[in-house]
Amino acid sequence: MSTVNDGRPDKSMSELKLEDLGWTAYIQQCGESADALLHKHAESFPARVVIAHGGTYVVLSEHGRERALLKGTLKRAVRMGSSGKPIVGDWVCAVSPSHSGAVVIEDILPRVTKFSRSQSGEHRSEQIVAANIDAVFILTSMNEEFNLRRLERYATQAKVCGVPAVLVLTKSDVVSARNEKKYRNEVEKAIEGVPVHTTSAVTGKGIRELLRYFDVYKTICLLGSSGVGKSSLVNQMLGDERQQVCDIRDDGKGRHTTSHREMLMLPGGGLIIDNPGMREIQLWDAQGEAIDDTFDDIIKLAKQCRFRDCRHLNEPDCAVKEAIASGKLQEERLIAWHRLYDRE
Template structure:
C-alpha cells in the first residue's frame, strides 16, 4: 500500500486489490510505461480491452490508475482495466476529426504556464481555466521567465491576468534565479498530482528540471522575434518531486480546442455572470434590450468589452462542439446497428 501511496494512491481506491494496481507514468503514442511504486513496466492493453473500448476516452492516459497483469521477469505488463477517474483534462484532438483527447487524468492541480514575454495571452489563459474547472482539478497560473522582465512589466502582466483569472492563484517565477519557487511548491504538496499545460517554449520542461534539480527534460530556445518556442517534449511523462508531489510534463499546445466546459462557464466567468443576473429580462441577449446589466457594466467600466466578447465566443464554441459531438454519436450508433444487422443476416444465412 505504501508503495502506491507515493504515486498518489488515495483512500477512494481502498476497495481495489493493490497487488494488481499500477499508475500510468508515460504515454508515447500506443505504448505506456507504468509503475507500481516498486518497479516500472512497459505495458500494452489486452485484446479484450481493445474489443471493449468504445472511444479514445476509454484508453489509458497519463495519470490513470490501471489494473494489470505483471510479467516481472520481462519487465512488461498487460493493462486489463482503467479505474474510474476522479478528474480528467480533455481537449478536442488536433485535426478535422471530432474526437476527444485526454491530456492528463487523476490530477489535483493544473499549472497553466505562460511566459512573461510576447507569448502572454489572457484569452488563452481563459480557455485553460475553463477546461481545468471542467476537468475537476484546480487551476494555478504560472508566469515564467521573471528574470527577463522588469518588476513593472511583471506587475502589469499579473494585473492583466487577474482580470480573467478570478480567484485563481497567480505566481511569477524564474527558473534561473529560483524566485517564486517557494510559492509554487505550496501548491504542490506531498502525494498530490499536478499537470503542466501551456504552449511550446513557455518553460515547462525547464521548470521540471528546476523542481527536480536535474536535467531530466531536454530544453530549447525560443525565437526572439515573437517569443515562440519549438516543441521539445514529445510525450507525456510523470515525475516525482523531492517533496513527494507528482508533476506531469506535456507537449506544448499551440491552441487549446475545447471539448466541454458548459458546467464551468459560471465559475470561470463569475465576473460576467454577476451582471447577466442583473438584466431586466431573463432571455436578454445583451444587445439592444433595455435594462441590460451587461451593457450597463461595460458602459460604466465595471466590465471590459473584450472579456464579455470572450465569454460569448466560448459559449458559442462549446455549443458548436456539442452539436458536432451529438452528430458523431448519432452516426456511430447508426453504423453500429448496420453492423449488427449485417452480422445477423450473415449468421442466419450460414445457419440455413
Template sequence: MTLQDLGYNDYFEKLRIDNNLEDFEIGRVIAEHKGRYIVKNEKGEFEAEITGNLRFSAKSREDFPTVGDWVSLLNYETDFVIIHSILSRLSILSRQAVNKFGELQIIASNIDYGLIVQSVNRDFNINRLERYLTLCFASKIEPIIVITKTDLIDEHNLNDLLNKIKTRVKKIPVVHVSNETKVGMGELKKLLYKGKTYCLLGSSGVGKSSLINSLTGENRMKTASISEGIDRGKHVTTHRELIPIINGAILIDNPGMREVGITGSSDGLESTFEKIYDLIQHCKFSDCTHTSERNCAIQLAIEKGQIDKSHFENYLKMEREKEHYESTVVEKRRKDKDFGKMIKHYKKTRKSNKY
C-alpha cells in the first residue's frame, strides 16, 4: 500500500515541502483511542503518541491529531512512532461537544464526502437528516444521502419516503440500498472515487457496519442483532477507524451519534436552508420574526406550499442552537481570559513577596 492509496496527494506533498518536513516520514492517522493513535503508511501500521512539545503547545482539541490527519513521524521502532506535527487540514468535520457548551468535538479530518446513513425503519427522521447536511456543509464536505434496509418496506412506501427527502432536500445525491439483497449497491459504488475519503454519519443501528462489509467485500465489521422493542440495532462501533474500500476510496467509520449539535458556522445553515435564507433576504419587513407578521415572505411561502412548515420550524430550532453556541463560546473565552489574568496576577504577587 502506498501513501496515495491512503489519500495522499499533491496538496499534502506541497505542505510537507513548505514546512521543511522532507526528512520526516509521513503517515495517516487511521484510528484514535484515549490519546493513543494508530498511524499507517507504506511501511505498515504503528502505534503512536504525540511529542511533549505538541501536547504542551496545544490550545484546544483541534490541536491534537484526529482520524484522517496526515502527520510527520519521528523515532521509528518495530511497531511504535512519535507524531512530530500535523499537516494543515483540508477539512475538519466537527459538532458541538455533548454536554460541553462552547466546545467542539472533532469527528475526523481531510474528508471529501460525508455518507449520511439513515434506515427506512424508525431511525428515519428528515429533521435529523437536515442536521447532518448542515454538519457537512459547515465543514466544506460534499454530502451523499444513503437510505438503508430497503428490503424492510415495499416499493410504494419507499417511494413515499424518497419523495419526503426530495421535497425538503435539493441537489444532493440520494441512494437507497439493501445490505441483504445488495439492491442499490451498484449505484452507491459509482459515487466512490479513487483517492477520496468518505466518512459515515448516522445513528447506531442504521446498518453502517453491514454497509462497510458490503463495500469492502469482507466480513470486516461486527454487526449486532435488531432489538424487537425499539426496532434498532445495538451500538457496535466504539471508535473511529479509517478503512480502504472498493474503487480505491477510503472510508472513515464513525460511532453512531445520538446528538448532532450545531456550532457557530452560518455557512452550513445557509446551504441546508437555502430557500428560506433567500426568502428572508426578500422579506417585506427588515425586523420580521417570520412567525406571525402579516404578508411575511416566509409565512406566505408556507401558505402557498412552497416550503414545508416543519422545514422552517427545524431551521428556527437550529438557528437558535447556533446563536446559543456562539454566546457560550464568547462566555467561555471571557472566563478563560479572566482566569489567565488571575494566574498572572498571582504569579506577580508571589514574586514580589519574595523580595
C-alpha cells in the first residue's frame, strides 16, 4: 500500500500559478463570496486540497505543495461529523504558519460543484467524493467486471450532481475488435447523450482523446470499481508510473490498490483525481429529473399505461410490459428501473 506523500516541498512545484490549479475557472463561477472570505482572514491565500486522508491534508498553492493543518474551529466541526471538512478539490483559505512546517486551513471556500454519493450503513448520509470538479470519467473494464447497471448509476449520479460525464471502457487490449464494438454499442444504447471512449493502458489507445477533455474541463474526477484501471490511466496520462497499480495478473476482480484519493497535475495542464475503487454507487438525492432522463424509454411508455401510478409489475394494460412482450423494450431495462426505484 502506498503511503501519503505528506507534502515535503517539491522543487518542480515552485513555479506554480493559481491558474494551473483551476483558480480562474473557479472564481468565475464562484464570484465574490470566495474573495470576501479570503479578505476576512488577514494574510491568507487560496490553496487547493490535493489530499484529505485520515487527518492528513496536502494543499497546492503558489507556494508549492505543502502539508496543511485544520484551524481549531474546523477541527471541531470535523469531529462532530459535519460536512464542513475539506475534501479533495476544495479551494481553501490558507495562512502560512509562524514556526511549524505546515500551513493552516482557515476556511473552506464555497463549492461550485461536488460529486456525492450515499454513504452505506444504517443511516444514509451524503458522502462527498470530490469538490469543484468540471467532469467525471466513469470507467468500467471490458471483461467480466463490465456492468451496465453500475454505469447507469454513476451516470445518473453525475446528472444529479450537475457534472458532465464521459464513459470510458478500459482494457481494450483484452477483447477482440468485434466484442469491443458490442460493449460500446450496448453502452451507447443504454446511456444516451454521454460520450463513450475505449482505451487501453497497455497499448495507449484512446488516451490522447481523453486528454483533450482537459482543454474544456480543468478538473476531472475518475470513478469506477476497484481494478478497472483508474490508476493505470492516470499513469498513462502523466507519462509516469506515479500511481501504484496492482501488478498481479488481472482476473477481473479488484484488489483495492489505491488507498486514498488524490488530485494530480497533468504535464499538459489540467487536474485529475484518482480514487480508490468504490464497491457500490448508491444514489444520493435520487428523486428528480436526472433519473427520469436516464430512463427516457420507460418514462415515455409509462404514459400509456392504464394507471398513472403503474409500477409495471402486474397491473393490467401496462404499456411497459406490453413493449417487453412484443420485443420493443429489453426486459433488462425494466429490471434496472425496478432496482433503482425499489431501493428508495
